[in-house]
Amino acid sequence: MEKIYSHPKSLVDVTTHYCPGCGHGLIHKLVCQVIDELGIREKTIAIAPVGCAVLAYDYWDFDTTEAAHGRACAVATGLKRVQPDKIIFTYQGDGDLAAIGTAETIHAANRGENITIIFVNNGIYGMTGGQMAPTTLAGQKTATTPSGRNPAGFEGHPLKLLEMLAVLPAVAYLERTAITSPKSVLNVKRAIKEAFKNQIENKGFSMVEVISPCPTYWSKSPGESLKWIEQEVIKTYPLGRIK
Amino acid sequence: MENKKILMTGNEAIAEAAIQAGCRFYAGYPITPQNEIPAYFAKRMPEVNGTFIQAESELAAINMVFGASAAGKRAMTSSSSPGISLKQEGISYLSGCELPAVIVNVMRGGPGLGNIGPSQGDYFQATKGGGHGDYHIIVLAPSSVQEAFDLTVSAFDLADIYRMPAMILVDGLLGQMMEPLHVTTSPSHQVTSKPWALTGAKNRKPNIIRSLYLADGALEEFNNKLQKKYSSIAEKEVIFESYKNADCEVLIVSYGMPARISVGAIDNLRKSGLKAGLFRPVSLWPFPKKDLAQVGKNKKILVVEMSSGQMIEDVMLSLDGKCRVEFLGRTGGEIPSEEEIIAKIKGMYGKNI
Numbered sequence: 001m002e003k004i005y006s007h008p009k010s011l012v013d014v015t016t017h018y019c020p021g022c023g024h025g026l027i028h029k030l031v032c033q034v035i036d037e038l039g040i041r042e043k044t045i046a047i048a049p050v051g052c053a054v055l056a057y058d059y060w061d062f063d064t065t066e067a068a069h070g071r072a073c074a075v076a077t078g079l080k081r082v083q084p085d086k087i088i089f090t091y092q093g094d095g096d097l098a099a100i101g102t103a104e105t106i107h108a109a110n111r112g113e114n115i116t117i118i119f120v121n122n123g124i125y126g127m128t129g130g131q132m133a134p135t136t137l138a139g140q141k142t143a144t145t146p147s148g149r150n151p152a153g154f155e156g157h158p159l160k161l162l163e164m165l166a167v168l169p170a171v172a173y174l175e176r177t178a179i180t181s182p183k184s185v186l187n188v189k190r191a192i193k194e195a196f197k198n199q200i201e202n203k204g205f206s207m208v209e210v211i212s213p214c215p216t217y218w219s220k221s222p223g224e225s226l227k228w229i230e231q232e233v234i235k236t237y238p239l240g241r242i243k
Numbered sequence: 244m245e246n247k248k249i250l251m252t253g254n255e256a257i258a259e260a261a262i263q264a265g266c267r268f269y270a271g272y273p274i275t276p277q278n279e280i281p282a283y284f285a286k287r288m289p290e291v292n293g294t295f296i297q298a299e300s301e302l303a304a305i306n307m308v309f310g311a312s313a314a315g316k317r318a319m320t321s322s323s324s325p326g327i328s329l330k331q332e333g334i335s336y337l338s339g340c341e342l343p344a345v346i347v348n349v350m351r352g353g354p355g356l357g358n359i360g361p362s363q364g365d366y367f368q369a370t371k372g373g374g375h376g377d378y379h380i381i382v383l384a385p386s387s388v389q390e391a392f393d394l395t396v397s398a399f400d401l402a403d404i405y406r407m408p409a410m411i412l413v414d415g416l417l418g419q420m421m422e423p424l425h426v427t428t429s430p431s432h433q434v435t436s437k438p439w440a441l442t443g444a445k446n447r448k449p450n451i452i453r454s455l456y457l458a459d460g461a462l463e464e465f466n467n468k469l470q471k472k473y474s475s476i477a478e479k480e481v482i483f484e485s486y487k488n489a490d491c492e493v494l495i496v497s498y499g500m501p502a503r504i505s506v507g508a509i510d511n512l513r514k515s516g517l518k519a520g521l522f523r524p525v526s527l528w529p530f531p532k533k534d535l536a537q538v539g540k541n542k543k544i545l546v547v548e549m550s551s552g553q554m555i556e557d558v559m560l561s562l563d564g565k566c567r568v569e570f571l572g573r574t575g576g577e578i579p580s581e582e583e584i585i586a587k588i589k590g591m592y593g594k595n596i
Contacts, residue, residue, distance in 0.1 A: 045441045063449050071302065074307050078312070
């Protein structure tokens with residue numbers, strides 16, 4: 001019988017440290033499936049973020065470096081410029097990419113660095129205990145917004161980084177996706193594949209945002225978390241191709 | 244450029260030395276008084292198929308260097324004092340990940356924005372780690388344009404051999420000043436094998452570059468490894484220069500440009516029969532402790548710095564309380580004059596210390 005589905009080669013067969021219902025494990029798998037399908041494992045170099053996914057190199061079977069918090073796009077720039085034949089991608093959370101690393105992200109995009117960014121947006125700082133992220137929804141309760149994020153109270157509006165990047169001429173591809181259902185998971189994979197293919201074809205800066213659940217710090221069950229993305233989160237962060 | 248002398252600023256000499264040492268990646272951000280370095284690379288890198296990037300910040304620049312170094316390439320950044328403060332995060336990560344890199348600090352007056360005059364106010368920052376965590380970087384302090392060139396080549400070699408950052412520490416005076424330079428094109432000691440580099444996991448297990456150690460005891464084990472490496476460097480890589488110090492009664496300890504000014508003062512003092520000499524640390528980390536203890540024995544010591552007294556602490560530690568140590572320092576972009584040094588030494592004779 002023909003084997004039509006198996007564990008991705010690029011994904012190490014171990015149990016992850018992620019919380020039940022967390023999106024990281026699934027997104028790791030999708031990235032690895034794409035890398036396998038494109039046959040690029042031996043020339044892929046990843047940049048792991050500071051945040052819950054810093055240990056991604058325990059699960060990925062390709063070269064990986066850590067980067068300081070927020071600096072992944074600068075590290076990726078250095079790695080790619082000195083070996084343009086390699087495939088370089090960063091895997092970053094919202095705090096990493098859209099708060100402390102905003103400058104590095106915007107300027108790598110503006111230079112048109114030929115790299116791929118997987119932006120995992122769960123609207124919260126998971127590793128440090130559920131503090132407000134730049135992407136936290138208005139009204140959302142977190143450890144540092146106990147009454148709910150109040151944009152009128154100088155706590156900031158949910159930051160839409162993809163929409164900000166869309167105005168930059170050197171950006172090749174921006175798409176926002178969410179992992180909430182089998183159908184949407186396939187869509188996330190399609191978008192990730194496009195972002196990697198763009199790099200192979202030298203098209204320039206490509207970023208896929210994946211809205212991903214954090215049941216632990218959303219204080220919701222895994223099932224409720226997925227519903228909350230579909231019913232609430234995507235009102236603030238509409239899905240689809242932005243550029 | 245083979246075998247002929249050319250006129251260059253210290254900043255340009257450092258940049259050309261990097262090219263000769265095989266550095267093909269530079270990222271930096273504008274700040275005075277080191278702007279000649281990025282401008283030189285902007286022109287020169289394309290000629291050697293290298294990469295020049297004007298980064299959006301010092302943070303980005305040092306992290307681009309991190310990326311290029313992680314790929315196994317020789318990479319460099321440069322800045323001046325306030326910018327070097329910003330790079331400290333990256334220098335700590337480079338140290339924690341055991342990545343080689345060369346960082347140039349063309350020091351200016353501080354603290355804060357300070358001014359753009361020459362200074363040696365960053366000695367503590369450079370030699371005691373600078374960023375967070377228990378680490379050192381190799382720090383080399385030239386006092387001429389030729390030496391700036393030669394030490395920059397050495398810095399790349401040392402960084403590769405020991406897998407750690409190395410810094411060229413000069414003041415704005417040396418960065419800006421022109422002198423004849425012999426550009427040596429002989430290849431430096433290239434460490435060609437970097438099996439740890441991120442080049443793609445082809446026919447090998449994946450390489451991981453990290454500074455995170457969560458398992459019990461793992462981080463202490465890593466720190467012990469670093470300290471062992473530092474001890475070995477302290478044994479093997481000390482550099483210093485002596486000038487007329489065999490018979491001297493007053494020994495000046497000074498580095499960089501003030502050391503050069505001290506040479507003039509020493510020659511003048513000797514004309515009037517006062518026997519002065521110089522001990523010039525060239526490697527500031529590792530500091531030439533044992534050699535200074537030897538040379539400084541039974542001598543009156545004067546430390547001359549363009550700071551309010553930073554290297555003097557290492558001098559006193561080296562001498563271990565056995566000599567009285569006097570200090571002459573200027574700050575805020577001011578330079579100690581030969582006359583000031585002469586007057587200070589004459590005063591020391593008068594006090595008969």
